[in-house]
Amino acid sequence: MNAAADTAESVHRSPWLDHAIRAGLIAYGVVHLLIAWLAVQLAFGEKEDSASNSGALHYLAQQPMGKVLVWLIAVGMLLLVIWRLLEFAFGFPEESDDTKRWRKRATSLGKAVIYGALGWSAVKTATGDASKGGTDGTTAKIMDLPGGQFIVGAIGLAIIAYGISLIVRGWTEKFREHLDAQGQSGQDGSAYILLGKAGYIAKGVAISVIGGLFGYAAITHEAKKSGGLDQALQTVLEQPFGPVLLTAIGLGIGAYGLFCFARAKHLSR
Template sequence: MNASDVAEQVHASNWLDHAIRAGLVAYGLVHLLVAWLALQLAFGEKADSASNSGALQLLAEQPLGEVLVWLVAGGMFLLVLWRLLEFAFGYPEVSDKAKRWRKRATSLGKAVIYGAIGWSAVKTATGDASKGGTDSTTAKLMQLSGGQLIVGAVGLAIIAYGISLVVRGWTEKFREHLDAQGQLGQEGSAYVLLGKVGYIAKGIAIGIVGGLFCYAAITHKAKKSGGLDQALQTVLEQPFGPVLLTAIAVGIAAYGLFCFARAKHLSR
């Protein structure tokens, strides 16, 4: 039996289901912490950065925080393993080859997202959290030949991802992530509502991040770009900003709770 056969067996194993559940719980926890930080921002309280890294830093400051951050890192890397196996062996039931590879490419993209959070967790746990930030990364891209186009393309890709989350939430396509039992009765209705609100709110927040990248590309000002924390700050600065930011924070919390529901009623 070669390495490919072993990897394919792991992808189909019950063990991987348990690993995915652990990772989804960690992912949900990160979203709940981001939502808490966003609520603090909405109510005018000085808080850590309302982002994944800020959430991990907040977690690290709690009792047994370093252990919890390491557990989050482990959970994220388990999700990376799942998505990489999905990229290599997933979706055999999809007959359309182009559609199958689009799905596999999406899995690869999600592996990158989970990996970034996992790496941020490792750096937080080891006391080596990055001081650079999104704007410094954007500034480096701006210095490249065609840098503005690259940053603009990144922004458009982020916007497209945000829109896809909104569409997935609105059409309730996320139901495919829950088994049949997880969609039945009042409990199932609550899970679906959490998913709907969560996906739409998260999609809006990510879309704003993409908009900031596009604005930075147009104005050639790297500091105009930013991550989730700057996107939420931008929401706060709008008319009725605290109300809008509170709604988004509640939505992000709903997404976190949906991750817990998905872990309980996993369907893949």
């Protein structure tokens, strides 16, 4: 058992893991750029695929060599899952506060779940077993459970909290910790920080709207009121100046994708 733990910890500290993380971040950035493109298309009334993770993967799969690229994204997400799980198990030894250390480890575990879900969606898309449907079916099943309405409401609040945390991270530029010193300096560094700020805030707004939809579904006891990113962006579109707001969010999500590329180049972990 100790030998296995030592091996896992050595992998966590290995420079090869840095290369794996960079590959995963590039894949993650590509997905966000595709979502941004679909969101802008939605704003201009030209959307065919849903502006979501699954919609972006479906769109990519339809392009030349698309399925190969989707498989590469699946591999990239697997690499990010491995990183976050190793971080959960062995990360943050420099943090002296036990509460903060375990909070960071819990965050890493949550991110591993997010990357894993995206990776699984990529596998299903590459194998032709993907669905572009919404989340209302799953929400309906949860709603039918004892206390299901409260569970859906709690999920909505958790999603909103995560979205707000991204907005705060973007506004305070706390994401700078993801870039090495070179990535934060000079004109390039200023551009990276601007991309990160716009990207985190836009992504946080979109995720907060998703949480709001879950909360509304819980209050009204209508599962179809819940939804994923596509429905959240559609909700934004239906507001006053919706196309302008949606275009801004789409460009922000695209900025987050570009920031993933910058983070891959100037990785700090």
